[in-house]
Amino acid sequence: MNLGHLMTQAAQRYGERTALVWGPNSWTWSELNSRVDALAAGLSARGVGKGDAILVLSRNSNQMFESMWATFKLGAVWVPCNFRLTPPEVAYLAVASGAKAMLYEDIFAAHVDAVRAGASNLEQVICVGSAGDGETGYEDIVSEHDGACFSEALVEHDDPCWYFFTSGTTGRSKAAVLTHGQMCFVVNNYLADQMPGLGPDDASLIVAPLSHGAGVHAMPQVVRGAKSVMLPGSSFDEEAVWRLIEEHSVANMFTVPTILTRMVRHPSVDRYDHSSLRHVIYAGAPMYREDQVAALKKIGKVIVQYYGLGEVTGSITYLPAEAHSIVDEEMPVGSCGFARSGMEIAIRDPEGAILPADRRGEICVRGPAVFAGYLNNPEANAKVFKDGWFHTGDLGYLDDRGFLYLTGRASDMYISGGSNVYPREAEEVLLTHPGVEEVAVLGVPDPKWGEAGVAVIVRSSSEEARALSKEELLGHLEGKLSRYKFPQVFVFWDELPKSGYGKVPKHLIRDELYARGDLVKDGGGARK
Structure with a gap:
């Protein structure tokens, strides 16, 4: 199924319910889907279609959110950038992805100049804000195609939908190819494991950039018609977070351990009602036990850990809320949880042998959440795909109950x-x-x-x-x-x-x- 159909279904099912909130502005599911269809129709009219890469450089906004769904409906490939990257770094992503179109926020004009200078495939530049010479205004496209009913492109399970660039801790970033079929599994996996019971009366708070994990986290909200709320400013504000949680009765959110720790240590946590929270998901790095205990004491047993990589879109392990405790003896302290539904983990030694419980080695994983491989990089693919397993490069061990303990990156040792x-x-x-x-x-x-x-x-x-x-x-x-x-x-x-x-x-x-x-x-x- 084309992932974009999830937005179409949400509009059909939840119509006039609120879908997205950003500062003083809000959109219903019908309004949001109409804007997505208009953008998709406008891009299609400009020659952007199935298989084409669309580079996106923007801070969180309704346009950033809409661009993901319009790209999916086109059958094109979403290529979101970390907005903190430099112009040369963004230019490299444009070249590596073969971007045919670029959608950007107008404060990043210097980045567009760098992309134009290096990306020979670039044909269309769409600007959110004041468009420059040879560019098209985002809102002009939406207005021009207002009322369009766009039919999603036909796609296969392995057709790409997202080039998820790795963080590039060594060497150049690599584009992990995520597919429609893979991401359909991931969305269902999130609903089954991390946010059971999610429904249209719930709200989700977006505090991290949509370009990476927060974008994945937003997708199951669409499936269940849960409202997404974005922080109004461009910087992280602890007080704003807690205020929005109270105002919208937020049920879930996704963040990283350092941000969660900042939130629970900030005095504003005691000034707002956060009893609506059910799933505060932290990922991206292990959480130190001291910080874990502090979070549990302050907001209760609502924190959920997951461990994953961009290549596996977060779907390797999870440690549910009920498995957390401030008492060491009541939880697997130091563990990042057990295998997600439908996924399998093995610990392998340098020769490839699968190790027994409590033996440390490389964490390997297989299952439908694993990506299709790195774009145009056979050497990297040969290194990470061996004997039917994806080799994560992380080190750890499994205990006899199947709980995974992460001991670091192989490169950190x-x-x-x-x-x-x-x-x-x-x-x-x-x-x-x-x-x-x-x-x-x-x-x-x-x-x-x-x-x-x-x-x-x-x-x-x-x-x-x-x-x-x-x-x-x-x-x-x-x-x-x-x-x-x-x-x-x-x-x-x-x-x-x-x-x-x-x-x-x-x-x-x-x-x-x-x-x-x-x-x-x-x-x-x-x-x-």
Whole structure:
């Protein structure tokens, strides 16, 4: 089925109910679907059709939301960009995807110039806002084709619908090809596992960019006719989040652990009613136990974890709300849950053998949520698809009940004195110190040990934390962690660099260490 038909069905079933809210503006399902049809008809009239890539660069808006569904109805391929990317980075995505059309918000004019200079396939540029020379205004297209009833293109299960670009922690970002059939499974999987009971009386709050996980999360809302509410500003505002949760009786939302932690620590959490929340889904990175407990104490047993990748669109494991607890003995502490419905997990060693319970290896997955492969990248596909399994590049183990424990990226592991060290183990212990707000540990070259750990610490705001030292933190690790796993160097920053989605990628930490002079590029390792 063409994914765009989900929007058509929502308009048929829920008509005059509110579909989308953004600041003071709102649209019913009928209005939203009419705008989607008008955009699809306008793009079709301009020669954009099945199989064509449409590059989208915008902050969250109703137009951003509409572009996804119009692209699906066309049978075209949605290529959303992280709006924090630089013009050269966006130009690369345009070339890599072979974009025929670009839809952008007018504050990104410099990005369009870069795309025009490098993308030979680009034929149409549609602007949300003030259109430039040779461009067409988004709202002009919608007005021109108002009243159009667009018939969704016929598609097959494996026809692409979305090029989901990876974050590119090493080398260039790769386009993971998501298909109509795959995403139909993913939508049903979300409804079955993560948000059971979702219905037309519910509301969902969109706090993350629609270009990635939040866009996937919005799709099941459409299936069930649940209203989606977007933050009114361009920056994250904790008070606005809690105000909207109360105002719209929000039932579910998707975010990342760092943002959820910010929300529950903000004083505004106590000024608004959040009793309507049933599923607060956190993903994108493991959540430290201290932060998990704080969230449970503040908003109750409504948090749901999932683990996945863009290549598997979040559908690998989930830890449901009922499996969470503030009591360690009542939950699988440190686990990211068990396999999602219809998915299978195996832990494999470097030779490809499947390992038994409690043995650490690479996390591999198979099932209908796995993507179709990387676009025009046979080398990368050969690396990740082996023996019928997708190899995630993440390390972990399964316990005897099937709960998965993530121990880090294969690329995060370092070897110190001949022993494998997984940074997350030290991070978990360090975060239990009351003076530590955030921490990141990574391995760097070391002339004595081969590699050694560097811990980047953000002190908490307490008066006592100001004097927090390396010696105190080493004492805190004593008896809780094998000594060979201790970081050798501690540096203290005011904050950790984060990606546009609130994650803390290790490559950003490493770059900043070099930029500050805490790492020496000549191979001398870290300054002690």
